[in-house]
Amino acid sequence: EAQVTQNPRYLITVTGKKLTVTCSQNMNHEYMSWYRQDPGLGLRQIYYSMNVEVTDKGDVPEGYKVSRKEKRNFPLILESPSPNQTSLYFCASRPGTASNQPQHFGDGTRLSIL
Amino acid sequence: DAKTTQPTSMDCAEGRAANLPCNHSTISGNEYVYWYRQIHSQGPQYIIHGLKNNETNEMASLIITEDRKSSTLILPHATLRDTAVYYCIVRVAPSNTGKLIFGQGTTLQVKP
Numbered sequence: 001e002a003q004v005t006q007n008p009r010y011l012i013t014v015t016g017k018k019l020t021v022t023c024s025q026n027m028n029h030e031y032m033s034w035y036r037q038d039p040g041l042g043l044r045q046i047y048y049s050m051n052v053e054v055t056d057k058g059d060v061p062e063g064y065k066v067s068r069k070e071k072r073n074f075p076l077i078l079e080s081p082s083p084n085q086t087s088l089y090f091c092a093s094r095p096g097t098a099s100n101q102p103q104h105f106g107d108g109t110r111l112s113i114l
Numbered sequence: 115d116a117k118t119t120q121p122t123s124m125d126c127a128e129g130r131a132a133n134l135p136c137n138h139s140t141i142s143g144n145e146y147v148y149w150y151r152q153i154h155s156q157g158p159q160y161i162i163h164g165l166k167n168n169e170t171n172e173m174a175s176l177i178i179t180e181d182r183k184s185s186t187l188i189l190p191h192a193t194l195r196d197t198a199v200y201y202c203i204v205r206v207a208p209s210n211t212g213k214l215i216f217g218q219g220t221t222l223q224v225k226p
Contacts, residue, residue, distance in 0.1 A: 004157075031212050033212060033213070037155075042216045042217065042218065043158070043214070043216040045211070045213045045214075048211060048212055048213070050212075056211070058211070058213060059213075088155055090157050090158070092157075092158075092214075094212065100146050100163065100165070102148060102150075102160040102163055103160070103212070103214060104160065105157035105158045105159070105160075106157050107156060107157045108155060108156065108157050110155070
């Protein structure tokens with residue numbers, strides 16, 4: 001089954017403790033992206049990657065890092081999490097930017113930073 | 115990407131067709147119309163997309179006006195499980211960033 005898998009689904013942690021949210025897709029998609037969703041603000045893009053070793057900032061990249069060492073994985077790294085990063089996070093993938101094909105989203109990761 | 119306008123909320127009776135409108139009056143020639151929905155706090159689910167022609171798949175139909183300034187998503191026989199927030203998104207394709215701009219969407223409540 002084609003899918004985007006995020007882990008963990010839920011995490012409560014404390015300020016400053018590094019964490020990584022993993023994202024994996026099994027569709028051989030070139031493009032992957034991370035969004036965060038906050039009440040009243042909708043979904044906002046954090047980072048995106050057009051292919052292996054190619055990443056770029058989205059609209060709200062501060063406090064986040066990403067890597068794309070292999071096509072299927074696109075982890076989101078919070079080096080020193082802060083309470084304002086408490087949010088619902090979604091990873092998405094699609095075949096490539098030179099395509100009108102839709103993005104497929106994971107089920108989300110709810111992060112609470114205390 | 116062009117801005118979209120959708121009603122904040124709509125109700126629909128179970129078993130009836132749900133018609134969700136979207137206005138995108140500033141759409142340009144290479145922008146596609148995409149529809150997604152989000153059930154509670156799950157990941158956005160792709161429904162359908164189109165450029166000029168009407169489209170239909172197993173989930174829904176998309177009707178785009180001839181001038182492309184508006185579109186309607188049709189769920190032919192709404193069920194309680196179709197209760198969700200529906201997003202109409204206009205995006206250039208191909209796109210450098212691939213970013214989807216989600217507005218506030220339409221909250222569809224399907225009632226028994």
